[in-house]
Amino acid sequence: MSMSDFLPSPLTLAALIKIGLLVGGLMTAAAYLVLLERWIAAWVQDRRGPNRVGIPFTKISLFGLGQPLADGLKIILKEDFTPKHVDKILYNAAPLVILAASLAIFAAIPFGSVLPPLNIPGLPDPVPFLVAPGLDVGVLWVFALSSIAVYGVLLGGWASNNKYGFLGGLRSSAQLVAYEIPLGLGLLGVVLAAGSLKLDAIMNAQAESGIWYCMAQPLGFLVFFVASFAEAARLPFDLPEAEQELVGGYHTEYSGIRLLLFLVSEFLHMITAAFLIVIMFLGGWHFWGVTGSSQEITWLEALLRFGILTAKILAVIVFFMLVRWSWPRFRFDQLMNLAWKVMLPLGLANLVTVAAVEEFRPQLTAALGATTAGWLALAVPWGVFFVGWILAGILTPSGTDNRPIRAHDPLDIERGIREHDLAETELAGTR
Amino acid sequence: MKPTDPCVTWLEETPLGLAERLYLPLFIQGLTTTARHLISPKVTVSYPETRPTVGNPLIYRGVHRLNRDDQGRVKCVACFLCATACPAHCIDIVATESPWQDREKYPESFSIDELRCIFCGMCEEACPVDAIELTSLLDLTGKSREEMIFDKEKLLSVYDITKDAEPMKSTGMDTGHTSPADLGGRP
Numbered sequence: 376m377s378m379s380d381f382l383p384s385p386l387t388l389a390a391l392i393k394i395g396l397l398v399g400g401l402m403t404a405a406a407y408l409v410l411l412e413r414w415i416a417a418w419v420q421d422r423r424g425p426n427r428v429g430i431p432f433t434k435i436s437l438f439g440l441g442q443p444l445a446d447g448l449k450i451i452l453k454e455d456f457t458p459k460h461v462d463k464i465l466y467n468a469a470p471l472v473i474l475a476a477s478l479a480i481f482a483a484i485p486f487g488s489v490l491p492p493l494n495i496p497g498l499p500d501p502v503p504f505l506v507a508p509g510l511d512v513g514v515l516w517v518f519a520l521s522s523i524a525v526y527g528v529l530l531g532g533w534a535s536n537n538k539y540g541f542l543g544g545l546r547s548s549a550q551l552v553a554y555e556i557p558l559g560l561g562l563l564g565v566v567l568a569a570g571s572l573k574l575d576a577i578m579n580a581q582a583e584s585g586i587w588y589c590m591a592q593p594l595g596f597l598v599f600f601v602a603s604f605a606e607a608a609r610l611p612f613d614l615p616e617a618e619q620e621l622v623g624g625y626h627t628e629y630s631g632i633r634l635l636l637f638l639v640s641e642f643l644h645m646i647t648a649a650f651l652i653v654i655m656f657l658g659g660w661h662f663w664g665v666t667g668s669s670q671e672i673t674w675l676e677a678l679l680r681f682g683i684l685t686a687k688i689l690a691v692i693v694f695f696m697l698v699r700w701s702w703p704r705f706r707f708d709q710l711m712n713l714a715w716k717v718m719l720p721l722g723l724a725n726l727v728t729v730a731a732v733e734e735f736r737p738q739l740t741a742a743l744g745a746t747t748a749g750w751l752a753l754a755v756p757w758g759v760f761f762v763g764w765i766l767a768g769i770l771t772p773s774g775t776d777n778r779p780i781r782a783h784d785p786l787d788i789e790r791g792i793r794e795h796d797l798a799e800t801e802l803a804g805t806r
Numbered sequence: 807m808k809p810t811d812p813c814v815t816w817l818e819e820t821p822l823g824l825a826e827r828l829y830l831p832l833f834i835q836g837l838t839t840t841a842r843h844l845i846s847p848k849v850t851v852s853y854p855e856t857r858p859t860v861g862n863p864l865i866y867r868g869v870h871r872l873n874r875d876d877q878g879r880v881k882c883v884a885c886f887l888c889a890t891a892c893p894a895h896c897i898d899i900v901a902t903e904s905p906w907q908d909r910e911k912y913p914e915s916f917s918i919d920e921l922r923c924i925f926c927g928m929c930e931e932a933c934p935v936d937a938i939e940l941t942s943l944l945d946l947t948g949k950s951r952e953e954m955i956f957d958k959e960k961l962l963s964v965y966d967i968t969k970d971a972e973p974m975k976s977t978g979m980d981t982g983h984t985s986p987a988d989l990g991g992r993p
Contacts, residue, residue: 415844418843418844418845418848419840419843419844420843421843421846421847421848421849421850422848422849422850423848423850423852697837697840697841697844698837700840700843701836701837701839701840702832702833702836764828765824765828768824768827768828768829769824769827771827788810
């Protein structure tokens with residue numbers, strides 16, 4: 376028996392290396408995004424933010440780049456306290472469920488384009504930047520698992536046996552169920568246009584045409600973007616864990632490393648949302664004049680594509696963080712209004728538009744020529760976008776007023792006295 | 807106050823215009839405010855690399871000092887007015903007969919518990935001879951509670967450190983000006 380019998384096949388090995396890189400990268404990214412979030416929070420509030428911690432046991436501070444290590448160590452070394460009143464099994468399962476689900480999502484998410492040919496026997500070239508290449512239902516996988524991540528939130532809130540946790544879980548379930556629908560509708564338009572459920576195929580389709588789907592489907596982009604904020608439970612839709620109202624929402628009762636798992640998976644949700652926005656609407660690794668659309672590339676191009684994808688994702692995440700400090704949180708009824716009365720119709724309108732454009736594109740190309748048909752295929756969705764937005768603004772009920780509708784002026788004291796007198800006389804009559 | 811009080815002005819919520827209903831102006835407004843603050847100068851002082859600026863050192867209420875008169879003696883006459891005025895009871899004075907001709911008593915020991923002090927400045931206001939003053943020293947640190955009880959020597963040394971930057975508010979030792987006649991009161 377030779378040594379090679381014990382070694383995994385090159386295919387397995389490649390997948391393992393990719394998993395290692397991805398999990399390590401994601402965990403580091405989550406840790407450094409916490410630092411970025413704290414920096415942006417500080418800068419927006421005219422403060423300096425964490426800038427002291429650097430290399431341990433030295434006085435080198437490196438703008439505070441050692442902060443994630445200190446934060447992580449601190450929270451791991453904290454007491455992991457389990458309150459007496461919790462449901463032990465579910466309480467322990469919740470953080471694991473949420474972290475496993477939010478990590479497993481990345482099996483189907485490409486984090487770059489492809490590698491140049493490696494010529495390793497047993498490993499088909501080109502090697503894609505994707506843990507599970509050839510998964511035909513990539514988009515479904517992502518959405519199925521992001522729904523499972525909701526279970527973590529619900530379990531955490533329920534098992535905590537705490538009213539804040541419970542309310543956080545309730546809000547979370549209602550919000551996530553409501554926003555899955557606009558999210559799915561925004562996604563359907565992209566799948567329809569690209570003709571594939573593979574995320575790498577969706578990126579390739581955008582690179583080949585040179586038109587990102589945020590330009591071809593502005594309404595779908597808007598709906599998906601807003602719904603992503605709600606799915607990631609970021610402000611202005613962070614009702615599941617609204618600190619001012621719910622202490623910490625579903626993770627109120629958690630401490631130590633289990634709280635860390637929740638917080639990490641929250642950041643993973645944000646990274647997932649940014650990945651999906653970039654891959655489906657912002658062209659993925661494509662940028663005009665910088666990266667070609669070919670699958671046969673050099674090492675430089677492969678790195679360039681990876682860099683462009685990462686830069687776009689970082690830009691979306693920074694936008695997420697800036698939004699946090701820009702707008703106040705929605706009230707819960709406003710949140711539901713927005714989901715069911717605005718985002719759902721807009722998503723449907725987008726879907727119909729995309730379907731119509733894709734259906735009639737061949738006829739139009741035959742009748743008007745490719746250029747005119749191409750411009751028309753862009754103009755129609757933009758027209759629908761503006762009309763839809765204005766109609767949504769005019770037709771939806773104004774969500775600012777939740778006071779009861781008054782039949783008369785409450786300050787009309789004389790009327791009050793008259794009513795009081797009338798009631799008195801009636802009372803006297805019955806006696 | 808009743809709701810019908812004429813002083814109460816009742817306002818109705820202004821109805822949203824089309825622009826507000828489209829959310830776009832609010833979107834831009836929010837984002838520009840955030841972006842403006844993102845790049846605006848920061849207000850945090852990087853202590854201890856940079857020191858915070860004290861607005862007016864003469865009225866700042868920092869660490870106490872015991873002033874010296876022109877002969878280098880402690881200016882205090884041990885009248886206990888500061889200890890009486892102190893709401894935190896952090897001043898402890900042991901008075902004894904003065905060896906000098908110009909006053910009857912002087913403090914044999916004078917200690918202030920800086921941890922108990924609330925820095926209200928009432929000792930400074932109560933002092934008839936302007937012997938106790940609050941300086942603009944603001945970083946008051948120590949390694950033990952005992953270290954934070956400042957005795958007479960320490961308080962005098964605070965004066966020696968700060969006398970150039972913050973001159974005494976009144977230099978004279980003359981107690982006569984505090985007599986009721988000088989202040990315009992009845993004799």
